Amino acid sequence: MEAIIFYILAAILLIGTLCAITARQAVRAIVYLVVSFFALALMFYLLGAPLIAAFEVIIYAGAIMVLFLFVIMMLELESPEKLPKPRLSDWWPALALVVVVVGALAVLLLSHVRAVPPGFTDIPVRQFAYTLFKQYGVAVEIVSMQLLFALVGALYLGRRK
Amino acid sequence: MTLTELYCLMPIVITGCAALFVLLCGPLLLSSSLTAIGVTASAAAGIWAAFTAPAPIQCIPGLAFTPLAQLLIPLFSFAAALTLLLSHGYNERRILKGEEYPATVLFALFAMCVLPCATNMLILFLALESVSFAFYILVSMDLNRAESGEAGLKYLLMGAVAAAFTAFGFALIFTGSGTLALSAALARPENRAIISAGWGVLILGMAFKLSLVPAHLWTPDVYQGAPSPVAAFLSTSSKVAAAALLLILLGHFPPMTELRVPLAALSVLSMVLGNLAALRQTNIKRMLAYSSVAHMGYLALALLTGSRDGYAAVLLYGAIYTAMNLAAFGAISSLSFEEEREQLTDFTGIGFSTPVRGGVLALAMISLAGIPPTAGFIGKFFIFYSALKGGIVPLAVVGILSAAASAYFYLRVVAQLYMHRTEAPAPKPVGFAEGLALCAASAAILVIGVYPGPLLEMVETALR
Numbered sequence: 001m002e003a004i005i006f007y008i009l010a011a012i013l014l015i016g017t018l019c020a021i022t023a024r025q026a027v028r029a030i031v032y033l034v035v036s037f038f039a040l041a042l043m044f045y046l047l048g049a050p051l052i053a054a055f056e057v058i059i060y061a062g063a064i065m066v067l068f069l070f071v072i073m074m075l076e077l078e079s080p081e082k083l084p085k086p087r088l089s090d091w092w093p094a095l096a097l098v099v100v101v102v103g104a105l106a107v108l109l110l111s112h113v114r115a116v117p118p119g120f121t122d123i124p125v126r127q128f129a130y131t132l133f134k135q136y137g138v139a140v141e142i143v144s145m146q147l148l149f150a151l152v153g154a155l156y157l158g159r160r161k
Numbered sequence: 162m163t164l165t166e167l168y169c170l171m172p173i174v175i176t177g178c179a180a181l182f183v184l185l186c187g188p189l190l191l192s193s194s195l196t197a198i199g200v201t202a203s204a205a206a207g208i209w210a211a212f213t214a215p216a217p218i219q220c221i222p223g224l225a226f227t228p229l230a231q232l233l234i235p236l237f238s239f240a241a242a243l244t245l246l247l248s249h250g251y252n253e254r255r256i257l258k259g260e261e262y263p264a265t266v267l268f269a270l271f272a273m274c275v276l277p278c279a280t281n282m283l284i285l286f287l288a289l290e291s292v293s294f295a296f297y298i299l300v301s302m303d304l305n306r307a308e309s310g311e312a313g314l315k316y317l318l319m320g321a322v323a324a325a326f327t328a329f330g331f332a333l334i335f336t337g338s339g340t341l342a343l344s345a346a347l348a349r350p351e352n353r354a355i356i357s358a359g360w361g362v363l364i365l366g367m368a369f370k371l372s373l374v375p376a377h378l379w380t381p382d383v384y385q386g387a388p389s390p391v392a393a394f395l396s397t398s399s400k401v402a403a404a405a406l407l408l409i410l411l412g413h414f415p416p417m418t419e420l421r422v423p424l425a426a427l428s429v430l431s432m433v434l435g436n437l438a439a440l441r442q443t444n445i446k447r448m449l450a451y452s453s454v455a456h457m458g459y460l461a462l463a464l465l466t467g468s469r470d471g472y473a474a475v476l477l478y479g480a481i482y483t484a485m486n487l488a489a490f491g492a493i494s495s496l497s498f499e500e501e502r503e504q505l506t507d508f509t510g511i512g513f514s515t516p517v518r519g520g521v522l523a524l525a526m527i528s529l530a531g532i533p534p535t536a537g538f539i540g541k542f543f544i545f546y547s548a549l550k551g552g553i554v555p556l557a558v559v560g561i562l563s564a565a566a567s568a569y570f571y572l573r574v575v576a577q578l579y580m581h582r583t584e585a586p587a588p589k590p591v592g593f594a595e596g597l598a599l600c601a602a603s604a605a606i607l608v609i610g611v612y613p614g615p616l617l618e619m620v621e622t623a624l625r
Binding site: 134135136137139148149152157159 | 261295301302304310313
């Protein structure tokens with residue numbers, strides 16, 4: 001049962017992302033990306049991480065993508081940009097990467113070492129919060145300082161003379 | 162957290178609170194009082210760190226006041242205080258208003274104070290990225306000059322790629338060792354391959370931060386575009402912070418033989434190409450950028466030895482390089498008025514028309530060239546001494562030869578300052594703050610050059 005759901009989600013995820021990078025209009029690309037984020041969130045849920053699934057929906061699909069939509073609407077882009085067709089030489093790096101990925105997959109499949117997936121452990125919110133704010137509390141503080149100064153910098157640089 | 166633990170982390174608290182205070186009260190205060198607050202906070206953090214005994218245990222999870230922090234926090238604070246003093250007059254001349262500038266400098270200092278205190282890789286990475294983040298903003302601070310914004314964008318794009326590399330490297334090391342804690346992150350033999358891969362990617366990311374060849378291309382453009390005081394801070398503290406990160410990691414992991422070849426290649430390419438490219442520059446800021454590429458090559462050479470002597474030489478050189486480059490960029494910034502004074506020909510006869518600022522620039526150049534009795538000689542001496550002692554003779558010879566060749570372009574600036582007289586009017590005098598900063602930097606160069614004993618002792622304690 002879980003395997004079937006996983007494969008359906010994986011198909012949605014791949015198709016959604018593929019459509020997102022090939023769409024010519026930015027708004028469509030974003031909607032496709034949101035779809036693939038939802039599939040990814042469900043996948044996290046299947047892996048036993050409901051909290052991360054919720055974050056994925058709230059933060060990525062919800063906040064960040066909606067922000068992108070707002071920005072694009074504010075910019076009022078009329079027609080999609082005409083991009084030049086990629087030349088043959090532009091394909092080489094991508095092909096090299098594909099070869100690497102396929103090669104790595106082949107090595108894994110041929111090595112006959114079947115890794116047993118670890119047991120399904122549910123992580124309660126309390127434990128998650130404890131780890132995040134106690135063990136890595138300093139990291140949260142540093143990140144919040146960094147975000148504050150990102151805001152300050154953006155406001156300063158965006159100021160009109 | 163008890164009171165003693167809070168005492169250990171006081172430098173971080175002071176700088177963080179000062180950054181927020183400047184941001185909050187900025188609109189109500191004069192720019193001179195903002196500078197004063199920033200300088201006071203930096204000095205307080207530095208003095209506190211210098212006179213607090215290092216604690217061996219973690220204060221709060223992820224942070225500990227290590228012996229390395231006891232050396233580096235005063236060094237970073239010195240650089241930040243001098244930068245604020247230098248930029249006070251500079252920003253007034255350039256009409257750069259606002260509390261954002263001192264607040265961001267203090268934020269950079271805050272992140273720099275966190276970095277040597279980190280006891281796990283996550284904090285280490287976040288601290289390094291916060292330092293870079295502050296510099297993305299600082300580099301593009303000058304809204305009146307298009308080059309400043311351009312430099313900021315270039316630095317941001319390059320820095321983002323470098324950050325991705327660094328994060329990937331940390332992630333691979335974490336995969337191999339199974340823990341983020343530095344003290345427990347010993348390479349397990351069965352995961353050797355994945356940890357080596359992590360180190361390889363990490364070294365690439367750090368090559369961007371240290372601007373080692375072939376990841377150095379951003380350096381000249383960013384130094385040229387950035388306001389001069391920012392270039393002073395960027396070329397010193399951010400480089401020392403990146404070197405400190407490598408030192409912390411190398412100190413916790415057993416020496417890895419597979420790192421030798423990539424580090425040696427980075428080091429030799431940086432030393433040779435950096436010095437050769439600097440020979441051809443006519444813009445003094447670009448020349449200093451290529452010279453910093455070469456100097457980071459010397460640092461990589463000392464890192465390569467993997468010995469205690471080598472690591473001591475890295476810290477010593479970091480401190481000395483901070484003093485030298487603060488003096489060099491400080492002199493340039495105090496000589497810049499409506500426009501940046503950056504072409505080599507603009508400096509003709511400056512040594513006669515403004516003896517103090519010209520003298521500081523000449524002293525910085527002589528020290529960068531490594532001529533005794535300046536601090537630059539002591540630094541280079543220990544780097545090459547540790548390399549020869551560590552058995553990497555061919556690289557040390559290449560380094561010594563390229564350092565000898567570099568004397569040409571440093572002394573060309575000195576010749577430009579003193580060999581010709583000029584008809585151009587003398588530059589206007591500058592305020593007390595900039596004078597103080599220039600005096601402090603040149604005093605540091607001379608004192609370390611003549612009497613390096615105390616600094617050597619501090620470096621020895623830091624590595625214990």
